[in-house]
Amino acid sequence: MTAATRPESADLAASALRVRELIIEMCANPEGGHLGGSMSLADLLVVLYHRILRFDPSSPEAPDRDILLLSKGHAAVGLYAALAERGVFPPKLLADYGRPDSSFSSHPNPAVPGVDLPTGSLGHGLSLGVGIALAAKLDDSDRRCFVLLGDGELQEGSVWEAAMAASSLGLDQLVAVVDRNGLQITGETEQTVSLEPLATRWRAFGWDVAEIDGHDMAQITEALGSVPLTPGQPTAVLARTVKGRGLPYVEGQARSHYARLAGRQRALSVLRVAYGSQEKKEPAS
Numbered sequence: 001m002t003a004a005t006r007p008e009s010a011d012l013a014a015s016a017l018r019v020r021e022l023i024i025e026m027c028a029n030p031e032g033g034h035l036g037g038s039m040s041l042a043d044l045l046v047v048l049y050h051r052i053l054r055f056d057p058s059s060p061e062a063p064d065r066d067i068l069l070l071s072k073g074h075a076a077v078g079l080y081a082a083l084a085e086r087g088v089f090p091p092k093l094l095a096d097y098g099r100p101d102s103s104f105s106s107h108p109n110p111a112v113p114g115v116d117l118p119t120g121s122l123g124h125g126l127s128l129g130v131g132i133a134l135a136a137k138l139d140d141s142d143r144r145c146f147v148l149l150g151d152g153e154l155q156e157g158s159v160w161e162a163a164m165a166a167s168s169l170g171l172d173q174l175v176a177v178v179d180r181n182g183l184q185i186t187g188e189t190e191q192t193v194s195l196e197p198l199a200t201r202w203r204a205f206g207w208d209v210a211e212i213d214g215h216d217m218a219q220i221t222e223a224l225g226s227v228p229l230t231p232g233q234p235t236a237v238l239a240r241t242v243k244g245r246g247l248p249y250v251e252g253q254a255r256s257h258y259a260r261l262a263g264r265q266r267a268l269s270v271l272r273v274a275y276g277s278q279e280k281k282e283p284a285s
Helices: 004-029 037-054 075-085 092-096 127-136 158-166 198-204 217-224 266-281
Strands: 067-070 145-150 176-178 208-213 236-238
Touching: 004 037, 004 075, 004 092, 004 217, 004 266, 037 075, 037 145, 037 176, 037 217, 067 075, 067 127, 075 092, 075 145, 127 145, 127 158, 127 176, 176 198, 198 208, 198 236, 208 217, 217 236
Parallel strands: 067 145, 145 176, 176 236, 208 236
Antiparallel strands: none
């Protein structure tokens, strides 16, 4: 990593810390929230909103914007946190998460600025992305569509129907970003329905593939900033992540999938300590 890129990475890391703090705040309410998969997505969301997407936080419905679909809609607290951190709405509004009549529900709600479609019935998001990318292609628009998928979600056959259609239609404005944390609510993905060799499977369906560390800001930025990897082909970015990233006492554990955090201050303190230690481990140029 060069000296020129260090400040940018540091800025992104600081944004990701704020996103994780907001996730903790929401998961500490009486209803709790989907903690693990939201924490694993935080770095990807930050890079997308700060470096990749054509997106104006003051005009989140601008007609020429890029589209981000959270197919793994149970990670809505992560999406809400990222939108708040980006300045789409004040973070204090997230205090309403989970309350009766609140727009901030447990799955993405289009009543929230920056949320384009309701999602969460797993396996449908990529099909929606195919429709959006095809519409852009037919309109001769350069709009791109990024679809964030969970790895357990890839066990749904509709994902692969969409993948096959996307490559057949040459939708190179479509990007699938897979949160490959290896866990789903029932345990390890490979013990439930094996997905490996995952990159080979995507390539067999006609996609170009990048495999990255989903917590390395430089790798995320490089991969997502290079799409389409091959003109005429959709791109799949397989991001290796850690479920519950930032809270060591639940990292990499299926029990982090949904949590009601009783010790809010303790969780915030642990997160800040963990993030501080990660920053110190950043390699020198």
